[in-house]
Amino acid sequence: MNYTPEFTDKDISLYKFVSGPYSNNAYLIVCKHTNKSVIIDAPGDPNDLMSAAQTTKTEMLLITHNHWDHLLGYKEIISRFSLKTGIGAKDSNGMTPDVPNFQICDDEILSVGKMDIKAIHTPGHTSGSTCFFINNILFTGDTLFPGGPGKTKSNEDFKAIVKSISTKLLLLKPSVVFYPGHGPQGTIKNAKKDYSIFEQNCSSLEIHGDIEWIS
Numbered sequence: 001m002n003y004t005p006e007f008t009d010k011d012i013s014l015y016k017f018v019s020g021p022y023s024n025n026a027y028l029i030v031c032k033h034t035n036k037s038v039i040i041d042a043p044g045d046p047n048d049l050m051s052a053a054q055t056t057k058t059e060m061l062l063i064t065h066n067h068w069d070h071l072l073g074y075k076e077i078i079s080r081f082s083l084k085t086g087i088g089a090k091d092s093n094g095m096t097p098d099v100p101n102f103q104i105c106d107d108e109i110l111s112v113g114k115m116d117i118k119a120i121h122t123p124g125h126t127s128g129s130t131c132f133f134i135n136n137i138l139f140t141g142d143t144l145f146p147g148g149p150g151k152t153k154s155n156e157d158f159k160a161i162v163k164s165i166s167t168k169l170l171l172l173k174p175s176v177v178f179y180p181g182h183g184p185q186g187t188i189k190n191a192k193k194d195y196s197i198f199e200q201n202c203s204s205l206e207i208h209g210d211i212e213w214i215s
């Protein structure tokens with residue numbers, strides 16, 4: 001493959017592609033033992049993603065949440081590969097490009113090649129938002145970014161995203177690197193540090209929108 005991996009170890013290679021009108025990230029994770037792969041998210045103009053994926057046996061497309069910018073390339077991808085598509089159960093109704101092949105539940109383990117992919121249901125940005133955890137790498141969609149949570153539409157959603165992040169994602173090992181749906185990656189270690197400052201300084205969770213941990 002002519003693409004440089006973002007990360008590689010003895011078991012997996014991770015490739016990152018940025019495309020579409022909102023500079024979305026899509027990820028290709030390849031099992032080194034079997035050359036089987038999984039794609040995470042399907043933004044518009046997925047040409048590079050698809051050329052890279054074509055050198056592997058792509059078995060699955062996982063969608064972090066039902067927002068159109070993560071799905072603009074969905075039809076193109078499913079027409080090119082024979083793969084199964086999945087999204088968090090609560091986001092599967094009304095997924096616009098197509099009905100996904102399966103719904104993903106909290107704590108479910110999905111297998112591609114020798115990779116185990118753990119689904120973590122993290123409601124807040126959307127009710128079915130799901131993060132995917134593979135070998136110490138976490139894919140967070142629009143739930144967690146370096147510096148803050150994803151955008152929320154109501155105070156209830158903000159409380160939900162904070163709960164998802166603080167009671168699920170921040171319990172992972174500090175060495176875990178997370179890759180969001182837009183922009184650069186971060187570490188759980190830094191997210192924990194920033195969140196603890198937010199927790200100390202934030203007098204009320206009756207807020208929503210674009211919130212940063214440290215303002």
Ligand SMILES: [Zn+2]
Nearest residue numbers: 065067125142
């Ligand atoms: Zn989104």
